[in-house]
Amino acid sequence: MTALLPPSPKRARLLRVLLPWLVPLLLLTLWQLLAQVGVIPTRILPAPSAILQAGITLAATGELWRHLGSSAARAGTGFLIGASLGLVFGVLNGIQPKAEVLLDSSFQMLRTIPPLAMIPLVILWFGIGEQARIFLVCVGVFFPVYLNTFHGIRGIDPGLLEMGRVYGLKRREIISHVILPGAMPSILVGIRFALGIAWILLIVGEQIAADSGIGYMALNAREFMQTDVIVLSILLYALLGKLSDSLARALEGRLLPWHPHHRRAARSSSELSPAV
Amino acid sequence: MTIPAVGCHLQTRGLSKSFGSKQVLHAINLSLEPGSFVAVVGRSGCGKSTLLRLLSGLDPASTGEVVINGQPLRGLNREARIMFQDGRLLPWKTVLENVGLGVRGNWRHHARELLQEVGLRDRADDWISQLSGGQRQRVALAKALITRPRLMLLDEPLGALDALTRIEMQQLIETLWLEQGFTAILVTHDVEEAVTLADRVLVLEEGRIAHDVLNDLKRPRRRDDPGFARLSGEILDTILQRGQGNAESPQHPQGSRTQRSAPARSGWNGFGAPAATGISTLSP
Numbered sequence A: 001m002t003a004l005l006p007p008s009p010k011r012a013r014l015l016r017v018l019l020p021w022l023v024p025l026l027l028l029t030l031w032q033l034l035a036q037v038g039v040i041p042t043r044i045l046p047a048p049s050a051i052l053q054a055g056i057t058l059a060a061t062g063e064l065w066r067h068l069g070s071s072a073a074r075a076g077t078g079f080l081i082g083a084s085l086g087l088v089f090g091v092l093n094g095i096q097p098k099a100e101v102l103l104d105s106s107f108q109m110l111r112t113i114p115p116l117a118m119i120p121l122v123i124l125w126f127g128i129g130e131q132a133r134i135f136l137v138c139v140g141v142f143f144p145v146y147l148n149t150f151h152g153i154r155g156i157d158p159g160l161l162e163m164g165r166v167y168g169l170k171r172r173e174i175i176s177h178v179i180l181p182g183a184m185p186s187i188l189v190g191i192r193f194a195l196g197i198a199w200i201l202l203i204v205g206e207q208i209a210a211d212s213g214i215g216y217m218a219l220n221a222r223e224f225m226q227t228d229v230i231v232l233s234i235l236l237y238a239l240l241g242k243l244s245d246s247l248a249r250a251l252e253g254r255l256l257p258w259h260p261h262h263r264r265a266a267r268s269s270s271e272l273s274p275a276v
Numbered sequence B: 001m002t003i004p005a006v007g008c009h010l011q012t013r014g015l016s017k018s019f020g021s022k023q024v025l026h027a028i029n030l031s032l033e034p035g036s037f038v039a040v041v042g043r044s045g046c047g048k049s050t051l052l053r054l055l056s057g058l059d060p061a062s063t064g065e066v067v068i069n070g071q072p073l074r075g076l077n078r079e080a081r082i083m084f085q086d087g088r089l090l091p092w093k094t095v096l097e098n099v100g101l102g103v104r105g106n107w108r109h110h111a112r113e114l115l116q117e118v119g120l121r122d123r124a125d126d127w128i129s130q131l132s133g134g135q136r137q138r139v140a141l142a143k144a145l146i147t148r149p150r151l152m153l154l155d156e157p158l159g160a161l162d163a164l165t166r167i168e169m170q171q172l173i174e175t176l177w178l179e180q181g182f183t184a185i186l187v188t189h190d191v192e193e194a195v196t197l198a199d200r201v202l203v204l205e206e207g208r209i210a211h212d213v214l215n216d217l218k219r220p221r222r223r224d225d226p227g228f229a230r231l232s233g234e235i236l237d238t239i240l241q242r243g244q245g246n247a248e249s250p251q252h253p254q255g256s257r258t259q260r261s262a263p264a265r266s267g268w269n270g271f272g273a274p275a276a277t278g279i280s281t282l283s284p
């Protein structure tokens, strides 16, 4: 009903920050209550408090950080390698028609293979070591970054490229002043997409064969029927996924300050403060 | 404030352009005085933009050549700057950075001066998308001027602007041209704009220069001046008549005959009184 009253700008801002948390909080409370009165058996879904407890215990022994660290390192390494390759080939094929003719159709063929279908082959190649999981992440990340970079470059207004030529820009300057910034919105879409894929592949990879990582933690907990740790792992994945998405968004805000979309976001949030 | 640049001397010899089997320009022969202001008018699709692209070296001629200060043009025309109808500014650079794009050395001070001249000094750090259409064209103008070009090619730069902004921009272009002394070629749909700015108006018809009109009305020119109105009216009439396929209109002249000839030099004197011949059709 507050919406009917003219809210003070301060309260409106507070509401904006708090409101999205209302539904999750209600659900959590409901869950806690149902678990406590025994409607949900602990073996199927432990109470939120029990999950929190498991998290605190694992954090205290240092096990949680070890697993979290190795998962993040794998995702990070795989992402960096895959995304860099995707960017390099996307730019190369985007600006060099000969390279496109040579490589693009091969990439398009490889793209149709789901990375998860390669798992048996990957295990044969790399065994069950680190490389296997990093390779999987790499492959999954490469294609969204490659495709979006390539199409971002192709989508640049040819008029701008021509303008660059008339105004005496060298080829290298055209790439850095016109092509890359012009393709950047599309590249960032690819990166956000790739981050999501990286986590999915990592979850699967870690559950197949690993001796550390969140996936391993969940697999291990299954052996001992620790439902609380399993749910904790799932929540951790959700948290990490959300975190990397926020990171990508922050990157967008930094790299695309000129984009009307980002400026509009900045303006609408400042409109809420009375000073502006 | 700025050292007047010397406008470049531009000639074309039998300049033709075909796209596939379609010939767009037919042996254009032109010679422009250094520092003169020439307008090119004509119907949509008659080849105006194509002509400018050949002069700027963006596209190669099919036959014939462009001669700049006595030298045949090869590749991009370094003396020329082209200002496009859509401005072609980079949205990811600020106004100031757009003005200085491609300039070597320390350009920031000069870029700010030019922005001041086009009336946008306090918008230097804004993004392009924050500007109105007219303001964008001012930025494009400052950007074209920063290297002190000796040839300025303007391809309908004001086409998308409202009538008031157009008049303001015309005055700005005239001021800057008088100050800097470059040779200017303005492509426009607007005959009054051509008569306001140009010393010489070329009417292009299907890739040929059909009329070559000298305009020596005194500057600054006023639209309510009788000479102004007459000249504009006559140019407009000739364009329209031709387009309707009027039986009286002569056949298109052969390319070689489009060369400027003495009768074409006639025009109006500075007081708006019509001279003996108004518009001379360069036909056999």
Ligand SMILES: Nc1ncnc2c1ncn2[C@@H]1O[C@H](COP(=O)(O)OP(=O)(O)OP(=O)(O)O)[C@@H](O)[C@H]1O
Binding pocket: B019, B024, B042, B043, B044, B045, B046, B047, B048, B049, B050, B051
């Ligand atoms: N790259 C191209 N390939 C094929 N045909 C072209 C090309 N560029 C222009 N043309 C053709 O050449 C003719 C002249 O085009 P141009 O753009 O020079 O016209 P214009 O006089 O500038 O017209 P407008 O006033 O509408 O801008 C048109 O018929 C057009 O279809």
Ligand SMILES: [Mg+2]
Binding pocket: B048, B049, B050
């Ligand atoms: Mg045109």
